[in-house]
Amino acid sequence: MRAHRGEGLPVPSSWQPQDASLGVTVIGAGIVGASAALHLQRAGFDVRLIDACGPGEGCSYGNAGGISPGSIVPAATPGLLAKVPKWLMDPDGPLSVQWSYFPHAVPWLVRWIREGRMDRLKRNSAALVALNGQPFEGYRELLTASQFDDLMRVSGHLFAWRSPKPMDGIARELRERAGIAMQFLNEAELREMEPAVSPLYRSGLLLPGNGFTVNPERLVKTIAQNLVAAGGTVLRRRVLGFDCGPDGPRMLYTDCGTLPVERVVIAAGAWSTKLAAELGVKVPLAPERGYHVMADAPGVRLRMPVLDAERRFMVTPMERGLCVAGTVEIADVDAPANYARSARLWEQAKRLLPGLPEMGSTQWMGMRPSMPDSLPIIDQHRTFRNVFFAFGHGHLGMTGAPRSGRLVAELVAGRTPSIDMQPFKVDRF
Ligand SMILES: Cc1cc2nc3c(=O)[nH]c(=O)nc-3n(C[C@H](O)[C@H](O)[C@H](O)COP(=O)(O)OP(=O)(O)OC[C@H]3O[C@@H](n4cnc5c(N)ncnc54)[C@H](O)[C@@H]3O)c2cc1C
Numbered sequence: 001m002r003a004h005r006g007e008g009l010p011v012p013s014s015w016q017p018q019d020a021s022l023g024v025t026v027i028g029a030g031i032v033g034a035s036a037a038l039h040l041q042r043a044g045f046d047v048r049l050i051d052a053c054g055p056g057e058g059c060s061y062g063n064a065g066g067i068s069p070g071s072i073v074p075a076a077t078p079g080l081l082a083k084v085p086k087w088l089m090d091p092d093g094p095l096s097v098q099w100s101y102f103p104h105a106v107p108w109l110v111r112w113i114r115e116g117r118m119d120r121l122k123r124n125s126a127a128l129v130a131l132n133g134q135p136f137e138g139y140r141e142l143l144t145a146s147q148f149d150d151l152m153r154v155s156g157h158l159f160a161w162r163s164p165k166p167m168d169g170i171a172r173e174l175r176e177r178a179g180i181a182m183q184f185l186n187e188a189e190l191r192e193m194e195p196a197v198s199p200l201y202r203s204g205l206l207l208p209g210n211g212f213t214v215n216p217e218r219l220v221k222t223i224a225q226n227l228v229a230a231g232g233t234v235l236r237r238r239v240l241g242f243d244c245g246p247d248g249p250r251m252l253y254t255d256c257g258t259l260p261v262e263r264v265v266i267a268a269g270a271w272s273t274k275l276a277a278e279l280g281v282k283v284p285l286a287p288e289r290g291y292h293v294m295a296d297a298p299g300v301r302l303r304m305p306v307l308d309a310e311r312r313f314m315v316t317p318m319e320r321g322l323c324v325a326g327t328v329e330i331a332d333v334d335a336p337a338n339y340a341r342s343a344r345l346w347e348q349a350k351r352l353l354p355g356l357p358e359m360g361s362t363q364w365m366g367m368r369p370s371m372p373d374s375l376p377i378i379d380q381h382r383t384f385r386n387v388f389f390a391f392g393h394g395h396l397g398m399t400g401a402p403r404s405g406r407l408v409a410e411l412v413a414g415r416t417p418s419i420d421m422q423p424f425k426v427d428r429f
Helices: 031-042 078-089 099-114 118-132 135-142 145-151 169-178 187-193 216-229 269-278 340-352 394-412
Strands: 023-027 046-051 095-097 157-161 183-185 203-207 211-213 233-236 239-245 248-254 257-260 263-266 286-295 306-308 313-318 321-330 362-370 377-380 387-391
Touching (some): 031 135, 031 216, 031 263, 031 387, 046 216, 078 095, 095 099, 099 321, 118 394, 135 216, 135 394, 145 216, 183 187, 211 313, 248 263, 263 394, 269 387, 286 340, 306 340, 313 340, 321 340, 340 362, 362 394, 387 394
Parallel strands (some): 023 046, 095 321, 157 306, 263 387
Antiparallel strands (some): 157 203, 183 203, 239 248, 248 257, 286 321, 286 362, 306 313, 313 321
């Protein structure tokens, strides 16, 4: 195994790839691709990480930064499905669909609704527990101790409701079943926990095992730098397609010419659909757009991320300011951002935290790579055995990435994966 030159990084475990002479090219330097790349390198492979932009500049750039082992509830739940029609009609609702895209979204929405059935919900939640269970331990493997202390906070998450009783529904049962620590709070306890929360909010839930990163983009860039420091390569190129032989891709077509490849990992987030289709694989992935508004807010001091549990957005105290992130908008991958959504998000956040300034200072739109069952695809191509998939992490990619990266390395190295991979198969639909 190659000497590990990343300063202070944890010593890799002793497993060897079947053929360390082969290189691996990871397409997509978001949190998933970067985590996979570093795990692959630490398993002894020569790794090249390619992205059309810089590392961490896709969906991993501006998300809410929540690291959420306690958030094990798939997006579609029976109670939530009943609210969908009302949300779709409400411009302030947390869900919208670009109507011109609606016919394309229907098959995905139908599958999504089906995944909300109780039996599937429980099964999918169990898979999320396995994947997202120990993200902080996972990040400790990808970062030095000082990088971890700089970037990560194990702070807890606070959910807030306007009703005097938390309306946690099925989530409570799923968390109890998974043994996740939680503490329900009355009005006084909620106020004591985070005094900045408006008196309109009257009950809360603390998930003490959750936390956040102070800067998701810097987190990805740091992991990519650790890869380079240990001899890996990061290339800025857009992959346009594949030159395939009978056994799989031999060459990538890129906007800067061709690149020979031996093994390929597709980790291109919401853009993975097109690349997978080039290799004959159709996946039901929807670009589920979300927005953030960031602002310097000296009047609001938060110890931890606060979530409006009914309106479904999160406010995270990050190093660039307070980040208000959320909403779901199903639209074409190439459609322009609709910043009216982020303006509404800010208005709602001011009702949660009255000390927020009148206006946010920056806004952003990102595309969650979302599967109908809220589970990513982590698998090997059925025919082209030199192709691997790692995308579809939806609302929880920052949480699931470290374990996903490890699983990719295990698959590529031909090892028995450390968790049951059945729920993450590419052909499960
Ligand atoms: C508003 C919002 C809030 C969120 N909050 C949280 C949260 O609190 N906690 C959490 O766990 N998750 C959260 N998420 C989800 C999380 O951000 C995503 O699941 C995660 O970032 C997906 O990572 P990824 O690496 O798969 O994709 P990306 O970060 O999008 O990376 C994919 C990369 O592939 C590159 N790429 C695409 N096509 C090509 C190509 N052809 N050639 C080369 N490169 C290519 C892109 O440039 C991009 O950098 C949130 C998402 C949003 C939108």
